[in-house]
Amino acid sequence: MDQRWWGQAYVRGLLLDGRRKSVEPMAARLGVDGNRQALAHFITSSPWDPAHVRARLARRMHKAIGPEALIIDDTGFLEDGEASACVSRQYTGTAGRVTNCQVGVSLHLATDRAPAAVDWWLFMPASWDPTSAEADADKVARRTRCQIPARAGHVEKWQLALDMIDETRSWGIDVPLVVADAGYGDAAAFRLGPEERDLPCAVGVSGRHTAHPADARPVQPPYAGTGRPPKVRYPEPARTMKDLAVAAGKAFARPVSWREGSRPGRCRSGFKRMYSRFVALRVRPAGRGIRKAADDPELPERWLLAEWQTGETEPTSKIGRPGFER
Known part of the structure; x- marks a missing residue:
C-alpha cells in the first residue's frame, strides 16, 4: 500500500x-x-514487475495511435560516478562520441505523427558481466551496490531488441512493420529475426556490407572426381552495397516525397514536405550470418534502398543510409 x-x-x-x-x-x-x-x-x-505496467501502456497506445511501425532505437544517458548501474565508456548518439554513459534499448509504436515508447531495457556492457571474458573487477564489485540481480548478464543490443519484439507481441500487440537503424541492421542475426517471425522489416545497413546483384546465379565449379566436391558458389565476388548503388547510376534514382516536415514552406499546410531521391535495387545480401534454404544454393533476394540526394556525386549516409526491406 x-x-x-x-x-x-x-x-x-x-x-x-x-x-x-x-x-x-x-x-x-x-x-x-x-x-x-x-x-x-x-x-x-x-x-x-514493470512488465505489467508496460503491457497496459502498450495496449492503450496501440488503440490510441494505430501504429504503422514498430521502431527499435537506443538512447544514451550521460552518467559518471559509481552509483548508477551499467555505466561504461561506450558510444552514444546522444553525445555523438564515446563517453561514460548508460544505454537503454527502446521499442516504440509509431505513426509519422505520434511515437510512443512502450518497452525499454537497460543494456549491460560485457565489462559488468562476471561471466564475460571482458569483465572488469571494479564494475563487477559494484553490481550488489547497484542492486543488479545475479541472473542478469550481458546481452547484445540486437538480441535485446528481438526479445522486446517477442515481449510486445505476447501482449497482443500487432506489429505491422519493424524499423531500425544501422546500429541493429548491421547485425545479420537481427535482420534474420523478423524474417523468422514472419514480420516485414526495413532496416538500415552500412554501405560496406556486401551483396550480389539479383540476377547473379551460383555455379558448380569443375570437379576432377577426387576428394570432396567443391561447393556451389557465385562466380564473381560480392560487391559493397555502396558500389552496387553507384553502379546503378544517379539516373536510376527516383524522387520520393513522404511527409510534411517542420520547416515553413509553400505547401497547403504551410510546411515543406520531406523530399529526396532514392535508388531501389534487388540484391542478394552476402557475408557472415546470411542463411539460405538447405535445398537452394541461391542467396535470398532483398530490396536495397539507397538515398542519393540532388547535387551529390554518390549515395549519402548523412540522412538515409542504404537499407534493406523485406
Missing part, C-alpha cells in the same frame, strides 16, 4: 511544473507529500 501511495506521489511530482525531474526538487514541489527519502526508496526498491 505504501508503495502504491508513493508511486502516485512520484507521478504527480513528474507532472508538476519544474525543470529538474530528480527526487529532491520533485519532493520540494510536492509540499506535504514530498518525503524525499520515501520517494528515493520507491525509485530504488520498487518490488513489482
Whole structure:
C-alpha cells in the first residue's frame, strides 16, 4: 500500500511544473507529500514487475495511435560516478562520441505523427558481466551496490531488441512493420529475426556490407572426381552495397516525397514536405550470418534502398543510409 501511495506521489511530482525531474526538487514541489527519502526508496526498491505496467501502456497506445511501425532505437544517458548501474565508456548518439554513459534499448509504436515508447531495457556492457571474458573487477564489485540481480548478464543490443519484439507481441500487440537503424541492421542475426517471425522489416545497413546483384546465379565449379566436391558458389565476388548503388547510376534514382516536415514552406499546410531521391535495387545480401534454404544454393533476394540526394556525386549516409526491406 505504501508503495502504491508513493508511486502516485512520484507521478504527480513528474507532472508538476519544474525543470529538474530528480527526487529532491520533485519532493520540494510536492509540499506535504514530498518525503524525499520515501520517494528515493520507491525509485530504488520498487518490488513489482514493470512488465505489467508496460503491457497496459502498450495496449492503450496501440488503440490510441494505430501504429504503422514498430521502431527499435537506443538512447544514451550521460552518467559518471559509481552509483548508477551499467555505466561504461561506450558510444552514444546522444553525445555523438564515446563517453561514460548508460544505454537503454527502446521499442516504440509509431505513426509519422505520434511515437510512443512502450518497452525499454537497460543494456549491460560485457565489462559488468562476471561471466564475460571482458569483465572488469571494479564494475563487477559494484553490481550488489547497484542492486543488479545475479541472473542478469550481458546481452547484445540486437538480441535485446528481438526479445522486446517477442515481449510486445505476447501482449497482443500487432506489429505491422519493424524499423531500425544501422546500429541493429548491421547485425545479420537481427535482420534474420523478423524474417523468422514472419514480420516485414526495413532496416538500415552500412554501405560496406556486401551483396550480389539479383540476377547473379551460383555455379558448380569443375570437379576432377577426387576428394570432396567443391561447393556451389557465385562466380564473381560480392560487391559493397555502396558500389552496387553507384553502379546503378544517379539516373536510376527516383524522387520520393513522404511527409510534411517542420520547416515553413509553400505547401497547403504551410510546411515543406520531406523530399529526396532514392535508388531501389534487388540484391542478394552476402557475408557472415546470411542463411539460405538447405535445398537452394541461391542467396535470398532483398530490396536495397539507397538515398542519393540532388547535387551529390554518390549515395549519402548523412540522412538515409542504404537499407534493406523485406
